[in-house]
Amino acid sequence: METAMAFLTGLFFATSLYLMLSKHIIRVLLGVAVLGNAVNLTIFTTGRLTREIPPIIPDDAVVPIDAIANPLPQALVLTAIVISFSFFAFLLVLVFRSYQELGTDDTDEMREAEPVDEPAPPLGY
């Protein structure tokens, strides 16, 4: 099962890297979103995959008796999902706003902060 998940995460990473190499900012945004999911799947897989046995300890024991599903990666993934979701929302608004203001989604043409024709510093008094 881990092997199949490894291939799946590999596919996710390949997709996101391909998208992020684009110079169009909207594709980069999609790439970042896919990357977040790729990482979440990685966390989930590194926590070892088990069948759905709830991590509940019986009343008369202090440690789980059988092997249980690891609850920690789920908590981590949940936190990471929440964070990447809010970042995606923020970036979406940011990209939309900069597209409106700058009139382009091509990163090569986004030279507002670093103008092409900036003068060299004075070389003498």
Added chain:
Amino acid sequence: MRTLIFRTVAPFLSSLMILFSVFVLLRGHNEPGGGFIGGLIAASALAIYGIAFGVSPVRRAIRFHPMALAGFGLLLAAIAGILSIFSHVPFLTGLWIYPKIFGVEVALSTPMMFDIGVYFVVFGSITSTALALEERERD
């Protein structure tokens, strides 16, 4: 989008969704649910109301600015952590009281308070984003 049917249904749908979000929030301690998903449901309720009637009726309906609600939630969550100082346990420890209200034992706890804080943070911040986006569409 502003059809007659939608505008008639939207208030009922929104109020039901807000009610449901509170239900999801409160069952969250032991069952699927909780502050985050509850807040999302409540925010989508307001988004639906906003699509039907426009943004300013929504702003009027919730009285406070959504970001102020998010701030209130943050404060609530922080206070839920601070309370543990007074019973001399480390920060963010879950504290429980079981008061009897009308003869029914009600379990109140700081994790629940934290969850309510999360609810407001999510509700406030997502609502303000959604309203900002809806407002821009109408420009």
Added chain:
Amino acid sequence: MATSTAHSVNLADAMVMTPPPMVDYLVVAPLVIGFVFGALCLMTRKNTGRQPFIAITGLVLMLAADIGLFWHVLQNGTVVMTMGRWLPPFGITFAADMLGAVFALIGGIVGLAGGIYALDDVNQTGRRYGFYPFLLLMMSGITAAFLTGDIFNLYVWFEVLLIGSFGLLVLGSEREQLDGATKYAFLNLLATTLFLLAVAYLYGTVGTLNMADISRKAASVRDTGPLFTIAALFLFAFAMKAAAFPVNFWLPASYHTPRIVVSGLFAGLLTKVGVYALLRIFLTLFHVERDMLAGTIAVIAAVTMVTGAMGALAQNDIRRQLGYLVISGIGMMLAGLALGSRTGLSGGVFYAAHSMVVMTALYFLAGIMGERMNGFALNKAGGLYSRMPWLAAIALVLLLSVSGLPPFSGLWPKAYLVKASLDVGAWWLAFAILLTGLMTTIAVGRTFAFSFWRERTGGEAETASPQGAVSGAVVGSLVGLTLLTVAVGIYPEPVIRVTDRIAGELLAPAGYVDSVFPADMTPTQGEGGPQEGETQQ
């Protein structure tokens, strides 16, 4: 979690039974204060008159808590508190050793200075857009990142400070800002995502997230586990956050775009969180892998500092020049990490502390200069000395301090770093440090000469620049930071004693592990456990 369950369980196996001393709450106090006052600012969003008052109160209290924590750690050693009563590997641990406490303290000073400077710099619109809530949110994130002892929690705080910094960066939504913010946001988010990926692999290998626990268990998986790969991934992710050479292009693209107070705070705080994380990961957790990567880090450090200084030489805009100086300073700190000796680490940490104060002050200075000169372009600058001689004095102090000339605070860490490099025979690293110092001196000397000594060239027509007095808040925060660098430069012994102790602690991670897991506590095995606090459900 409810204690009313019928059967009896020995809670002492998994929970803290003795109440922690009151003073230990100091380790979470800065973060709680930040959140509470940030929330209050957010709630009084409309009331832009009252907001600064709440925010400054919050920042002062935060600084007070930082000072208290620093003092406590100085007297009693590492302070540990694990959230929610769980014993360390299960709950989220906050552990403040000297390194974390010192970074938090200086972060608090810089944050307060920024809050005061902003009283004048940020207008009503900026306040309504939420400058102060974002500032407090970012400060909470930064301080908590310095104090947390849990590596996933460190990721969460990185994201919290990132969200705060996004908010500050786009304040005002001008074209230039949106452009800079887009690049900043994407590349920083990519870096934190890579950090999270490294955490995932680390968890898969070691089975724990508590830093002290990782440090303890790393030795047992070192032969079989891919720890070297994980360490390299951490290096890449944090080098990107810290703006080290091949992955630093987001910094010069964005740091000059926001309001000047925001630039100053970013320059003082954000990249240093990356440096802190590198120190923490490579000395407390992976000191063996650090030895293996030391050569790589040294090359990165040398190239970062030299290219940073070269960038500063090539810029016409004063703010962009300062951005490159931030990068050049990062190279110095990485040199300390690469050397890894007691002298080298001491110098690196000292340089980080110096850089936090001086870079912030330099941006504040640039803010006043730009306002008087109607812009930040060097080729149009001039005539400031005749109008504001006192500003020239402050500028000279700060510019000499950043290039590492005596008698200011930049000298001592550089002397330490050069000595440490020569001790291990890395003459080329020492050469790079000295060359950087020379180039920085030329760059900042030129800035000083052109903006202060040269007569204004633009003709009489554009002398319409504002002539009114600079407000007290702006001058106060600038003078405060400047006095700090002068004082540390003239009397460095206490600081050196502290940084030397930090270096000693970093080189002996067993001390950190022992304070999180005291000897009388049974080591609890097994991975995973109930996590409370940050995990939201």
